[in-house]
Amino acid sequence: MPKLSAIITLTSSLILGVGGVWIAYNVNMLPASASMNAPVYDELYRVLFIIGCLLFIGMTALVIYSLVQFRRKPGETGDGIDLEGNITLEIFWTAVPAIVVLFVGLYSYDIYDRMGGMQPLMHDHSGHIGNQEERVWGGIGSGPIEASTSNKSSSLPIELTAMQFAFIFHYPKGDIISGELHVPVGREVSLKMESKDVIHAFWVPQFRLKQDVIPGQPTILNFTPTKAGNFPIVCAELCGPYHGGMRSNVIVDKQEDFDNWIKENSKETI
Numbered sequence: 001m002p003k004l005s006a007i008i009t010l011t012s013s014l015i016l017g018v019g020g021v022w023i024a025y026n027v028n029m030l031p032a033s034a035s036m037n038a039p040v041y042d043e044l045y046r047v048l049f050i051i052g053c054l055l056f057i058g059m060t061a062l063v064i065y066s067l068v069q070f071r072r073k074p075g076e077t078g079d080g081i082d083l084e085g086n087i088t089l090e091i092f093w094t095a096v097p098a099i100v101v102l103f104v105g106l107y108s109y110d111i112y113d114r115m116g117g118m119q120p121l122m123h124d125h126s127g128h129i130g131n132q133e134e135r136v137w138g139g140i141g142s143g144p145i146e147a148s149t150s151n152k153s154s155s156l157p158i159e160l161t162a163m164q165f166a167f168i169f170h171y172p173k174g175d176i177i178s179g180e181l182h183v184p185v186g187r188e189v190s191l192k193m194e195s196k197d198v199i200h201a202f203w204v205p206q207f208r209l210k211q212d213v214i215p216g217q218p219t220i221l222n223f224t225p226t227k228a229g230n231f232p233i234v235c236a237e238l239c240g241p242y243h244g245g246m247r248s249n250v251i252v253d254k255q256e257d258f259d260n261w262i263k264e265n266s267k268e269t270i
């Protein structure tokens with residue numbers, strides 16, 4: 001009998017494992033993936049989804065099995081069997097969740113690091129600027145943005161000002177001001193963001209990117225779009241009565257189209 005139950009447990013676990021992985025790979029709940037960040041983020045999401053599927057299916061199956069198997073039989077009137085403690089089982093159900101939670105924590109940290117989350121994002125009060133900012137913006141304190149145009153870096157610097165209730169983009173090259181974000185596909189963009197009033201958040205679901213935009217404290221967001229198209233920019237921080245309407249678009253163009261857009265708009269504004 002113990003042999004049979006071990007075989008049944010092993011087979012059900014295998015079916016559960018394969019089923020969970022199959023669901024996670026075949027049920028896609030995420031929007032299109034359009035930046036270099038996206039695959040890294042999606043990998044973490046998939047692993048969490050697999051764990052979630054395993055737990056959900058496993059527990060539901062166990063509850064249904066118990067309801068059927070251990071139901072009160074006709075004619076039974078007494079209490080159930082008196083059970084007290086099971087050290088092995090208790091160690092098992094403490095160790096397994098502990099290992100799962102530890103794994104998820106460490107893995108999430110690794111993904112956050114790979115997405116650049118541990119790199120400095122903003123000025124501190126002493127005026128020091130993080131490495132990314134030095135690279136793209138020339139490391140000149142809060143000096144004029146024009147200084148960055150001579151930078152040898154291949155990143156495209158763009159300045160974002162958020163306010164109730166709009167995103168305004170400024171391109172140092174050509175001194176263009178736009179209500180929509182235009183970027184070329186395949187090139188790193190360095191977005192320097194600052195708010196004029198309250199805290200907002202720049203969120204592009206297809207880029208898997210979300211970053212707070214804070215008054216008086218610029219934040220830098222670097223990303224590389226990988227797919228041409230038109231994607232929504234959403235304010236993801238409750239910022240006032242029209243917060244829900246604080247939206248814009250990011251238009252990812254081929255380099256050629258982007259260059260044309262820059263050329264056309266530079267003429268009008270310079």
Ligand SMILES: [Cu+2]
Pocket residue numbers: 163165199200201235236237238239243246
């Ligand atoms: Cu907002």
